[in-house]
Amino acid sequence: QVQLVESGGGLVQAGGSLRLSCAASVSIFSINSMGWYRQAPGKQRELVATITSGGTTNYADSVKGRFAISRDNAKNSVYLQMNSLKPEDTGVYYCNSWALGRGSSWGQGTQVTVSS
Numbered sequence: 001q002v003q004l005v006e007s008g009g010g011l012v013q014a015g016g017s018l019r020l021s022c023a024a025s026v027s028i029f030s031i032n033s034m035g036w037y038r039q040a041p042g043k044q045r046e047l048v049a050t051i052t053s054g055g056t057t058n059y060a061d062s063v064k065g066r067f068a069i070s071r072d073n074a075k076n077s078v079y080l081q082m083n084s085l086k087p088e089d090t091g092v093y094y095c096n097s098w099a100l101g102r103g104s105s106w107g108q109g110t111q112v113t114v115s116s
């Protein structure tokens with residue numbers, strides 16, 4: 001399995017920005033896809049954004065145009081830049097990786113709270 005450590009969560013006012021980071025314990029060259037998911041209280045975990053090893057990105061409709069996912073292979077890290085945050089973006093954000101032969105791995109999560 002891959003160890004993933006998230007950071008960068010916090011409390012921000014609506015309209016503000018946060019940048020989440022996810023550091024992997026292995027070279028992300030070997031990871032087919034990495035992504036961010038979130039879970040709000042009382043709701044199921046949902047996809048926010050993913051990025052493949054080739055750089056192809058995918059976003060949930062609710063965050064398109066506001067969030068941007070990126071990866072830095074040299075730092076074995078993936079980032080989520082979140083702009084124009086809304087109260088409905090509040091939740092625990094989890095980093096995920098999927099690699100052939102390693103399967104899926106999850107980080108411990110980082111809390112994002114957006115106040116109105």
